[in-house]
Amino acid sequence: MTLLAPSILAADFSRLGEETRAIAQAGADWIHLDVMDGHFVPNISFGPAVVKALRPWTDKVFDVHLMIAPADPYLAAFAEAGADAITVHVEAGPHIHRSLQTIRGLGKRAGVALNPGTPASMIEPVLDMVDLVLVMTVNPGFGGQSFIGSALETIARVKAMTAGRDIDISVDGGITPETAGPAAQAGANILVAGSAAFKGGPDHYAKNVAAIRAAADAAGGRDGVRC
Numbered sequence: 001m002t003l004l005a006p007s008i009l010a011a012d013f014s015r016l017g018e019e020t021r022a023i024a025q026a027g028a029d030w031i032h033l034d035v036m037d038g039h040f041v042p043n044i045s046f047g048p049a050v051v052k053a054l055r056p057w058t059d060k061v062f063d064v065h066l067m068i069a070p071a072d073p074y075l076a077a078f079a080e081a082g083a084d085a086i087t088v089h090v091e092a093g094p095h096i097h098r099s100l101q102t103i104r105g106l107g108k109r110a111g112v113a114l115n116p117g118t119p120a121s122m123i124e125p126v127l128d129m130v131d132l133v134l135v136m137t138v139n140p141g142f143g144g145q146s147f148i149g150s151a152l153e154t155i156a157r158v159k160a161m162t163a164g165r166d167i168d169i170s171v172d173g174g175i176t177p178e179t180a181g182p183a184a185q186a187g188a189n190i191l192v193a194g195s196a197a198f199k200g201g202p203d204h205y206a207k208n209v210a211a212i213r214a215a216a217d218a219a220g221g222r223d224g225v226r227c
C-alpha cells in the first residue's frame, strides 16, 4: 500500500497539536513537517521547537523536510526534537554527503530532496547514504500549488536508479486524487499531501486521505516502508 504523509503546512496553525492528532487518526501513515527558512525558499514556517511541541500528539513517523540552507547546524536539533526521518535538499549546500552521514549518525532515516529543476543524476553518488528520495513536484516554499508534470520523469529516473535498493521514493507538491495515480505509477511509494489532505476541516480528513491513497493504489502503487 502506498503510504500517505500529510503535510501540516496546510493545517490550522492555531491548533497544530489537535490537527496533527486528527490527521493521524484519519489514517495518515507519516506526518510530514515542512521547515522553511526564508532563504533557501521564499517562506518561513517553523523550527525544532514546534516539532518538539507536536511530538506528544502522535506516535506516527515524523518526516521532517528541511528547506533550509545551511542544514547541517540544525540536524541535531531536529533529531532531538523527535524527527524520525530528516530530508535535506541536494541544492542546499556543497556537502550533501556530510549532511546525510550526520543524519544517519544521529540514528535517523536520511532523505535527500530534489527540486523540479534538478536532474536525478545529482543524487547518484550518495544513494548508498539514503533511505528516502523526495522528489518535489512543485517549486518548494508554498502549499496549494499545481503539480509539475515534468517531475514524473524525475520520479521514474529515481525509481530506475534505486532499483534493488531499500529506498523510499516520496513525492511532494500538488498531490490530489488526480495526481496521486500518475505519481505512484511513475514509482513513488510515499505521497506527501497538504491542501488535499486538510481540505474541508477535520470532518473530511479521513475521506481525503482515503481518496488519495485509493487513487495511488488503483494505479498500482508499491508498498512504502513502515518504520
Ligand SMILES: O=C(CO)[C@H](O)[C@H](O)COP(=O)(O)O
Residues within 6 Å of the ligand: 007, 009, 010, 032, 034, 065, 138, 139, 140, 141, 142, 143, 144, 145, 172, 173, 174, 175, 192, 193, 194, 195, 196
Ligand atoms: O513542501 C511543500 C511546499 O514546499 C509542501 O509539503 C507541499 O507543497 C504540500 O502542499 P500541497 O499538497 O498543498 O501542494
